[in-house]
Amino acid sequence: MSAFDELVTIIGIGRDPTEQPPIHYECRRCGKTLSERDTDCPVCGSTDVAEIPL
Numbered sequence: 001m002s003a004f005d006e007l008v009t010i011i012g013i014g015r016d017p018t019e020q021p022p023i024h025y026e027c028r029r030c031g032k033t034l035s036e037r038d039t040d041c042p043v044c045g046s047t048d049v050a051e052i053p054l
Contacts, residue, residue, distance in 0.1 A: 002054065024052040 025034040027041035028048040040047045 021053045024054055026050045026052060 023036070025036060025038065026032065026049070027034060027044065027046050028050050029046035030041060030044040032041050032043045034041065034049055038049065041049070
């Protein structure tokens with residue numbers, strides 16, 4: 001749970017249920033951070049991209 005989520009829970013303010021959490025894109029082979037539109041890694045060429053919700 002992020003610090004923001006903990007704060008929201010503590011003070012009791014609800015988040016918009018339609019709000020999507022931010023996503024971190026990363027190459028599973030070499031760990032390079034990628035953009036949302038990258039389908040393959042520019043460093044190692046792998047197409048195995050992890051989508052990690054933050």
